[in-house]
Amino acid sequence: MSPPPLHRNTVLIVEDEPATRERLVEAVNAHVLLHVAGATGSLHEGMALYESLQPRVMLVDLGLPDGSGLDLIRHVRNRQTPTESLVLTIFGDEQHVVAALKAGARGYLLKDSSYATIADHLLMLIDGGSPINPKVARFLLGQFSTWEKESQTAPDPTILTAREKEILTLITKGYKRHEIANLLNISNNTVGTHIRRIYEKLSVHSNIEATQEAAQRGLLN
Amino acid sequence: MSCALNVSAATIHTLTQGYFIFSDTDTPPASDRFREPVQLPDNWTISHPNRGGMGWYHFTLMLHQQPLGLWAVYLPRLSVNAEVYLNDTLIGSGGNIHNPEIFNTLRPLLFHFPAQLLHQGNNRIDVRILGYANENSGLNTLKLGPDKDLDPPYREQFFREVQAPMISFGLLILLSAWLFLIWWRHRQEKQYLMFALCGFFSLFYTSAFMVRDHSPLSHPLWMWIIYCSASWYVYSVALLIHRFVNVSRPRFETWLFIYTATGTLLVAATPAAYHFSILGIMDLGMAAVSIYVIYLIYRYRQTCLRSEWILLFCALSFSAATGYHDVFINLAFPEKEIGSYYFYWGSTVVGIAIALLLLLRFDRSLSLAESMNRELYSLVDKKSLELNRSFQERQELETRHAVLSERERIMRELHDGLGGYLVSALVQAERAPSPMPLMQQTLRAALNDLRIMIDSLDSDPSDIVMQLGPLRERLESCMEANGTILHWSITDQPKLPHANSTSALHMSRIIQEIFTNIAKHSSARNAYFTVDNHRIEIRDDGRGFDVSTAKPGRGLPNLRQRADQIGIRLDITSSTKGTQIFLSW
Numbered sequence: 001m002s003p004p005p006l007h008r009n010t011v012l013i014v015e016d017e018p019a020t021r022e023r024l025v026e027a028v029n030a031h032v033l034l035h036v037a038g039a040t041g042s043l044h045e046g047m048a049l050y051e052s053l054q055p056r057v058m059l060v061d062l063g064l065p066d067g068s069g070l071d072l073i074r075h076v077r078n079r080q081t082p083t084e085s086l087v088l089t090i091f092g093d094e095q096h097v098v099a100a101l102k103a104g105a106r107g108y109l110l111k112d113s114s115y116a117t118i119a120d121h122l123l124m125l126i127d128g129g130s131p132i133n134p135k136v137a138r139f140l141l142g143q144f145s146t147w148e149k150e151s152q153t154a155p156d157p158t159i160l161t162a163r164e165k166e167i168l169t170l171i172t173k174g175y176k177r178h179e180i181a182n183l184l185n186i187s188n189n190t191v192g193t194h195i196r197r198i199y200e201k202l203s204v205h206s207n208i209e210a211t212q213e214a215a216q217r218g219l220l221n
Numbered sequence: 222m223s224c225a226l227n228v229s230a231a232t233i234h235t236l237t238q239g240y241f242i243f244s245d246t247d248t249p250p251a252s253d254r255f256r257e258p259v260q261l262p263d264n265w266t267i268s269h270p271n272r273g274g275m276g277w278y279h280f281t282l283m284l285h286q287q288p289l290g291l292w293a294v295y296l297p298r299l300s301v302n303a304e305v306y307l308n309d310t311l312i313g314s315g316g317n318i319h320n321p322e323i324f325n326t327l328r329p330l331l332f333h334f335p336a337q338l339l340h341q342g343n344n345r346i347d348v349r350i351l352g353y354a355n356e357n358s359g360l361n362t363l364k365l366g367p368d369k370d371l372d373p374p375y376r377e378q379f380f381r382e383v384q385a386p387m388i389s390f391g392l393l394i395l396l397s398a399w400l401f402l403i404w405w406r407h408r409q410e411k412q413y414l415m416f417a418l419c420g421f422f423s424l425f426y427t428s429a430f431m432v433r434d435h436s437p438l439s440h441p442l443w444m445w446i447i448y449c450s451a452s453w454y455v456y457s458v459a460l461l462i463h464r465f466v467n468v469s470r471p472r473f474e475t476w477l478f479i480y481t482a483t484g485t486l487l488v489a490a491t492p493a494a495y496h497f498s499i500l501g502i503m504d505l506g507m508a509a510v511s512i513y514v515i516y517l518i519y520r521y522r523q524t525c526l527r528s529e530w531i532l533l534f535c536a537l538s539f540s541a542a543t544g545y546h547d548v549f550i551n552l553a554f555p556e557k558e559i560g561s562y563y564f565y566w567g568s569t570v571v572g573i574a575i576a577l578l579l580l581l582r583f584d585r586s587l588s589l590a591e592s593m594n595r596e597l598y599s600l601v602d603k604k605s606l607e608l609n610r611s612f613q614e615r616q617e618l619e620t621r622h623a624v625l626s627e628r629e630r631i632m633r634e635l636h637d638g639l640g641g642y643l644v645s646a647l648v649q650a651e652r653a654p655s656p657m658p659l660m661q662q663t664l665r666a667a668l669n670d671l672r673i674m675i676d677s678l679d680s681d682p683s684d685i686v687m688q689l690g691p692l693r694e695r696l697e698s699c700m701e702a703n704g705t706i707l708h709w710s711i712t713d714q715p716k717l718p719h720a721n722s723t724s725a726l727h728m729s730r731i732i733q734e735i736f737t738n739i740a741k742h743s744s745a746r747n748a749y750f751t752v753d754n755h756r757i758e759i760r761d762d763g764r765g766f767d768v769s770t771a772k773p774g775r776g777l778p779n780l781r782q783r784a785d786q787i788g789i790r791l792d793i794t795s796s797t798k799g800t801q802i803f804l805s806w
Contacts, residue, residue, distance in 0.1 A: 016639065063637055080662055090640035092694070112668060113700075132691025136675070139226045157310040166466040174693035211254050 008035035009126050012055040013074060014046035015039070017089055017173025020111055024059060024088075024118065031119040031175055033126075043067040047075065054081060059109060062096055063090040070103045077203065084125055085121050093138040101199055103204035107131035129177070129192020130199050137171035140198060147205060158201050158208075167194050233366035236346065237261045239280040243272065249306050249347035251557050255279040262361040265352050272756075274355035280346040286337040291368040295681045296330040298361040299350060303330060306347040318351050321768040326357075327382045331497060332377040333368055348369055355497060356444075357559050359739055382561075389569045390427050390776050396576035397518040401582065414636040415461035422457055423568040425450035439770055441493060447502045449485040451544070453537060455514075456481045458537070461575065462514050465533070466521035477762045480506055504548045511541040536574035543567030575655050618776060622629055632675060642666050688725050688751065689732075697737045703740045705761070713750040728804075731783050731791075732774055734800055735759050742766065743800065757804040765795040 011028050013036060015021040019040055028034045038049040043064045050072070051057065058076065060069040073085045086109045087100035097108045107123050121220045123129045135141040141160075148159045160168070162185075181188045240255030241263070265272060294305045294312060304314045313332025346365070352358020362372060397420025402411035425446050438446070441693070456477055463470060484503035488496055515537050522530035543563035646665040648656045674690045693709055700707045732750075736759070739748050743763025751758040768777075777793070784804065785789040792803040 017645050017648075019645055023648045023652060033424075080423065090636050090644055090668075091632070091675055092691075093632055093636075095632055096636065112647050112665070114701075132696065134687075138687060140689070167730060172687065172690045174709055175711075176691040179709065 001190050003193055009033060009057060009122070010035055010037035010053060010055040011122065012037055012046070012049055012053055012058045013060075014041070014042040014043070014058065014064065014069060015111075016191050027113075027115040028059075028119040028122065029125075030115050034119060034122055041065070043069065043072055050076060050083065055083055057125055058083060058084050058085045058093070059122075060105070061111075062100065062102075070099060071101040074104050085133065086121065086125060092133050092135070094135045097133070097136045098139055098143075098202075104203050106196060107201055108133070114176065124177075124192060127192065128189060128194040128196060132171055132195050133181040134172045134174055135153075137168045140167050140202060141165065141172065144198075145203070150187040160198065160201070160207050162214075164194055164198050167191060182194050193214070224793075232370050233364055234282055236280040236282065236363040236365065238487060239278050241278055243269075243274055243276050245275050246277075249309060249345070249349075249802060250277055252279065252345070255452070261363060263782075264555055264557050264559050266355050266555045267557055268359070269353050269533055273352055273356075273358065274416055276330075276352060276358075278348040278350065278360060280348075280363065282339075282340055284339060284344060286365070287341045288339050290336050292334055292336045292339065292366065293368040293371045293375075294332045294334070294346070295360070295364040296360065297364070297374075297378060298326075298329065300326045300352060300559055301354065302351040303360070304349040305330075305332050306345075306349070307334060308340075308345050309347075310338060310581075312338070318349065326559070327386075329378045329382065331371060331374055331379075336367075342568040357555055359559055361559050368564075386427065386565060386569070389573065390424075390565075393427075393576070394424060394568055395574045395642045396572065396580075397421065397424070399553075400576060400579055412464040413579060415457055415464055418580055419454060419461060419575065421452035422450045423565070423572055426454060426568060427565040429726055438719045444496070445488055446760075448503075451487060451564065451568075452481050452484060452503050452507050453545075455510050458540075458571065459510055459514050462517050463535075464574075465578075466517055466524045468517065470571045477510065501548075501553070506545075508545060508548070509543070511537070511544060515541060518783045519670075519798070529581075532578065536571045539707070540564075540567030540571040547625050578674070609744070609786045635671060635675070640671060643671070666752055667700070671734075676724065676725075677730065685725075685728065685752070688729055692729055692732060695733065695750040696750070699733075699740050705740065705743075705745050706747050708747060708749045709751070727783045727787045728789070731789075731804065732757070732759070732779055734780055735784075738776065739763065739800075740754060746797065755806055759802045759804075760799060762799040765800050767795050768793050768795050 241259040401417035745761035745763030
């Protein structure tokens with residue numbers, strides 16, 4: 001592959017279904033600001049490509065033949081590089097999306113999305129926003145409300161602010177980012193930033209939970 | 222010497238005029254020995270101060286004719302014991318008069334005799350009285366007459382002065398025994414013991430009035446017990462009231478004990494001549510104690526119920542009044558007529574009143590225990606109800622969890638299987654050398670339908686917003702293809718009635734069908750989706766259609782059928798300016 005022009009954002013695609021992968025490559029390259037730096041169908045190769053390419057964005061399918069895409073997403077998060085991940089999903093269902101968000105993904109992308117939507121989502125991510133859908137928003141509201149009840153510290157920086165809750169509630173109703181921006185009299189970008197912060201909180205919380213769980217298991221063992 | 226009484230024609234002969242002599246003879250002294258005239262009532266404390274022993278009263282009854290039938294002699298009040306002789310024949314005795322027993326002070330005596338013992342003319346009646354110095358000994362009245370006339374007043378007085386006290390006395394013994402047993406089982410409840418002591422002392426005091434024969438004790442010993450037990454009774458009442466009103470005065474109690482014990486020992490150790498002086502001093506002290514006790518009840522009335530302190534106050538006042546009467550009226554200021562003694566009534570009333578209060582308190586504590594038990598039971602009931610509920614909740618949670626994991630399993634299957642194939646097929650159709658738009662459309666529709674089905678498997682199907690939010694994405698892709706702009710507005714969050722997964726799916730399909738129609742047929746530039754107050758409005762600015770002649774292809778009958786199935790009203794209006802559809806419930 002030719003080196004990317006400087007102004008283009010690099011994308012790494014990890015999807016095992018060849019036709020779908022090819023289509024994604026085409027869709028990404030079709031946009032003038034995006035460039036596919038690598039594409040692969042295996043987790044192992046995906047890891048290696050990430051290390052060597054350090055792409056700006058990664059599109060990761062979860063069900064890979066040699067492992068789960070979640071491992072790659074988690075690995076990227078833990079490396080704390082500028083690379084950000086979107087999970088590839090067929091239905092956008094909370095089961096897949098939330099697992100990926102907890103692992104550190106910044107959003108999701110439907111596999112059959114139109115070229116325009118694919119480019120939109122990637123650019124939104126690069127701009128600091130995060131793709132979200134009503135079902136994921138509702139799940140997040142429920143999850144954070146549980147954490148808020150369990151929270152021992154006040155103020156707890158890992159629970160949602162009133163504005164964040166408001167935005168999630170509007171998303172559950174089906175409102176789009178620009179509509180929410182209009183309704184709340186804020187900019188599109190601010191809405192995106194809020195959502196990204198919510199994802200970060202989710203990831204932090206999940207990480208804490210995982211650590212505690214591991215510690216408990218360690219103690220029990 | 223004798224004196225014939227002027228006998229009236231009345232059936233009952235009341236003898237008041239006679240003669241008297243102190244004499245130890247066992248038979249009536251000769252008539253000429255009676256030189257001292259006497260008028261009944263005769264109280265030796267007044268007529269013969271400091272004299273005691275055997276005294277003989279001599280009366281003469283003049284009868285004009287021989288009486289017939291059963292007659293009787295009635296002595297309403299005397300002291301201490303009596304024998305009656307009629308024409309030198311003994312007709313009755315109030316007990317062994319030689320080995321002095323007991324008081325007949327409060328006991329009326331009635332002796333029957335056949336009227337043949339009387340005869341026409343003068344009849345001689347002699348009454349032998351055993352009495353003690355300065356103890357209100359003597360004789361009040363002597364009546365003779367037919368038994369049928371004297372028996373009723375005798376019975377009445379006997380009931381009043383002997384039977385009724387014995388009944389209350391028996392009651393008091395039972396109550397004392399009962400409360401003593403309560404104390405025995407609950408030693409910390411000292412007031413029950415104090416009450417039993419009260420009962421014990423008043424038992425001695427009152428029994429002396431009632432024991433008639435076979436007393437194991439001599440008269441002086443009896444007297445000692447009677448007077449001292451009265452003092453000890455007052456002492457134990459004071460202790461009891463202290464405990465009843467919850468007042469602790471150990472020093473006062475010690476001094477009262479010393480005072481009472483000293484008096485008791487002094488009476489036992491000194492000659493009989495000093496007894497009355499000692500007893501007088503003791504009684505003065507006890508009178509003061511009784512006033513103190515009544516004051517205590519009033520002073521600490523707030524520690525008792527209103528009914529309790531009033532009852533106690535009245536009973537103790539009554540008891541004190543009877544005590545003052547017996548001490549001051551009978552002993553200190555005796556009258557000619559031998560007076561009645563009432564203190565035994567007073568002590569009985571106090572005993573019964575206190576016993577009643579203690580038993581009521583006991584009853585209240587039982588009730589309290591019962592109500593605590595009831596509370597406990599209701600608490601247990603409440604807890605088991607809570608447990609049941611939490612068990613049910615847990616079961617529901619488990620069921621829900623099972624449904625959710627089943628749903629997850631299906632989703633996984635769909636995602637990895639069918640979903641993957643559909644996406645793959647769609648991509649292939651798109652990327653085929655000769656694109657197949659119809660195939661693409663069908664595959665996309667299949668994918669969307671799958672997504673709607675997955676959405677409808679939601680855990681809360683009644684929350685319509687949760688159904689509608691995700692629906693927008695599907696609708697949007699359908700609209701975008703035709704260049705129609707979708708305007709979205711949800712201001713309310715209405716709940717669907719009787720919702721389940723099926724009705725949620727129906728609802729989503731109805732809405733999707735309507736939008737498919739808009740995309741296919743309306744050529745609209747704008748479509749509006751509004752949810753407000755239990756109503757969904759879907760409107761477009763397309764070319765409209767004739768609702769009455771709509772072709773079956775538009776799927777209208779299908780829409781109506783689905784709407785009917787889930788109890789939703791479907792209203793459609795259409796014109797050349799557009800179509801408006803309301804779904805309401």
